[in-house]
Amino acid sequence: MRLLRDLPIRRKLVVILMIATGGALVLAGAGLLTLDYFRLRSEMATDLRTLAGIVGLNSTAALSFQNQQDARETLQALVANPSIVGASLYDGQGALFARWARPGAKPDIPLRAGPRGASFRGDFLTLFEPVVLDGKRIGTVYLVSSLDEIWHRLLLRALTIAAVFLLAALAALALSSGLQGLISRPVLHLADTARAVSERNDYSLRAGKESADELGRLVDAFNEMLSQIEERDTELLSAKADLEHRVADRTQELQVANAELQQSNRELDDFAYIASHDLKEPLRGIHNYSMFLLEDYADKLDDDGRSKLETLMRLTRRMEVLIDSLLQYSRLGRIDLTMEEVDLNQVVAEVLENLDASLQAERAEVVVPRPLPRVLCDRVQTGEIFHNLIVNGVKYNDKERKRVEIGYEEGLSGAPPAFYVRDNGIGIPDKHHDAIFRIFKRLHARDRYGGGTGAGLTIVKKIVERHNGRIWVESTPGEGTTFHFTLGKGDSIAAQHAEPADSPG
Amino acid sequence: MAVLRRGLLLLLLLACPVAPLGAQAPEYDVKAAFLFNFVKFVEWPADAFAAERAPLAICVYGSDPFGRSLETVIQGERVGERGLIVERPDRLDDLEACHVLFVSGSEKDRLAAVLARVKDAPVLTVGDTEGFLRAGGIINFILEGSKVRFLINQEAAERSGLRISSKLMRLAVSPGGR
Numbered sequence: 001m002r003l004l005r006d007l008p009i010r011r012k013l014v015v016i017l018m019i020a021t022g023g024a025l026v027l028a029g030a031g032l033l034t035l036d037y038f039r040l041r042s043e044m045a046t047d048l049r050t051l052a053g054i055v056g057l058n059s060t061a062a063l064s065f066q067n068q069q070d071a072r073e074t075l076q077a078l079v080a081n082p083s084i085v086g087a088s089l090y091d092g093q094g095a096l097f098a099r100w101a102r103p104g105a106k107p108d109i110p111l112r113a114g115p116r117g118a119s120f121r122g123d124f125l126t127l128f129e130p131v132v133l134d135g136k137r138i139g140t141v142y143l144v145s146s147l148d149e150i151w152h153r154l155l156l157r158a159l160t161i162a163a164v165f166l167l168a169a170l171a172a173l174a175l176s177s178g179l180q181g182l183i184s185r186p187v188l189h190l191a192d193t194a195r196a197v198s199e200r201n202d203y204s205l206r207a208g209k210e211s212a213d214e215l216g217r218l219v220d221a222f223n224e225m226l227s228q229i230e231e232r233d234t235e236l237l238s239a240k241a242d243l244e245h246r247v248a249d250r251t252q253e254l255q256v257a258n259a260e261l262q263q264s265n266r267e268l269d270d271f272a273y274i275a276s277h278d279l280k281e282p283l284r285g286i287h288n289y290s291m292f293l294l295e296d297y298a299d300k301l302d303d304d305g306r307s308k309l310e311t312l313m314r315l316t317r318r319m320e321v322l323i324d325s326l327l328q329y330s331r332l333g334r335i336d337l338t339m340e341e342v343d344l345n346q347v348v349a350e351v352l353e354n355l356d357a358s359l360q361a362e363r364a365e366v367v368v369p370r371p372l373p374r375v376l377c378d379r380v381q382t383g384e385i386f387h388n389l390i391v392n393g394v395k396y397n398d399k400e401r402k403r404v405e406i407g408y409e410e411g412l413s414g415a416p417p418a419f420y421v422r423d424n425g426i427g428i429p430d431k432h433h434d435a436i437f438r439i440f441k442r443l444h445a446r447d448r449y450g451g452g453t454g455a456g457l458t459i460v461k462k463i464v465e466r467h468n469g470r471i472w473v474e475s476t477p478g479e480g481t482t483f484h485f486t487l488g489k490g491d492s493i494a495a496q497h498a499e500p501a502d503s504p505g
Numbered sequence: 506m507a508v509l510r511r512g513l514l515l516l517l518l519l520a521c522p523v524a525p526l527g528a529q530a531p532e533y534d535v536k537a538a539f540l541f542n543f544v545k546f547v548e549w550p551a552d553a554f555a556a557e558r559a560p561l562a563i564c565v566y567g568s569d570p571f572g573r574s575l576e577t578v579i580q581g582e583r584v585g586e587r588g589l590i591v592e593r594p595d596r597l598d599d600l601e602a603c604h605v606l607f608v609s610g611s612e613k614d615r616l617a618a619v620l621a622r623v624k625d626a627p628v629l630t631v632g633d634t635e636g637f638l639r640a641g642g643i644i645n646f647i648l649e650g651s652k653v654r655f656l657i658n659q660e661a662a663e664r665s666g667l668r669i670s671s672k673l674m675r676l677a678v679s680p681g682g683r
Contacts, residue, residue: 061672064542066535066652070676134545134584 010184017176029161045118052129071098086144113140203230272330287316325455337378344372364402388456393423416488427477537574546673553627567609616640
């Protein structure tokens, strides 16, 4: 069946027809032979009974007048029938009266007559038939017939059937080879058309219809399908063109908007820079004149006046710091990054060297458990990141032994490493995790934890983002804070730490 | 010994009644059976019988050698529709009423006269005397060894209007051989 399945349809049809025809012929032949066998047996029994009747009729006188010689002669006449291998006659009392055996044959001839009837025994058919004269049984005929003739006739019949079978098979082969085209031709034509359509992508092709049967309906359905596909193809093409057109339009719009945005961003940075730069000068004047006033008119000012002037000077200094931060921040947007391969161990070492004095004063310890990797980044600005985070870790820390740890985790499947700066400081409540990155946003009173402008984390975030990186925070209030950041695109890391607020520790 | 003797006796007793009509049977028992069997192989003209179902008469003329064996043979037998009777006529005039006439050996010297009497009548004449056929008889018993055989004079049979079956003719010993 598996072999048949993969045959070409035209061969398949011929094979199926041949199997059907052949099977029918074989069955019919077997049936005929079986029928013949039983018919021949029954015919043979009938023939033998007739023969026994004739022998009996010819033996009536011999039996009546006890003439064994004559009886033997009668039996001998059976030599003319080649099937008969032996015969015998029994008298009215059933005793053997005369017997005859074909020369060379050794038939089993019973000594006494048996019950009337034929029986097949081995290769022989035997028959007891009464001899009747005037309605009176005067003896019995016994005949032994060889079954050779049956087998001979069956063989002849089988040969005839085989010959007919062969002729019928040849005729069936010729017919089916011719007729299979009725089914296979439309199917093959359909298959060719389908292949042509798929190879050339030409949906305007159509299959020709040859008949009004199921195959014809199949062809119709196929053509109908092609029409629909063609129609949809056309619609799809126009929709695609339309879509491309719209995408191009949108891209154009976006490019314009982007350019405008960049322009306004730059203008904003310029404005902030110029504004803060220009603001510094009058501020410097205010400060200087306040100082002149305090020095030159010290004798004319009372304590209250002096105190107010000192406050004025403190405020101007503070404003200067704020403006410096703003300048630094706006400068970040204005200058280009200098990307190079940087050994971060060196960067961190330089930062720590600069901070050495203040770290010692705060009695803070900074550890790097394992060497940091080399990455592609802007050396100076990356140093700025570490500087700000270390300073934060030490500044917002009320522990006796302040500790800051710097390390990294390898990125998964090609993603860039994620660096971290961990402290054992006061921590940041979850609700403030976004606010800490806003410029000039301070969580604490101005004079607590050493003051500061509140621009440090904003600057760090801006540097990280200019490196196409991400920064996020994990913290447990009272125990410490960990800042994580990447330098470069790291989707998998970002996804891994997408909701840092939920992760424990 | 006693058992053996009794067994032997029993065997003899059994053997006698069932013994086939063969060589061992007394000669006239065989001949009686043959007389009856001839009837089945011979055809009489229709006018040989007084009526359609009239019995067929087997007659014995002269001193009877059969005893009761003829009666035993025909006991309960029929030939076609007809029954059988055995007659022992004394007078020559009665012989024409017979269908089968056995002429006893006692009539050896009067054969010609007896046979002449039924010469043209449909009577199957049977005898066992020498020269029976020559005298015009139809069937003559002879002995071949211990076996009973017979000769047939077909001319005489035809003259009497009797038809003798070819099967019977085949069994007859050819007259030339005697």
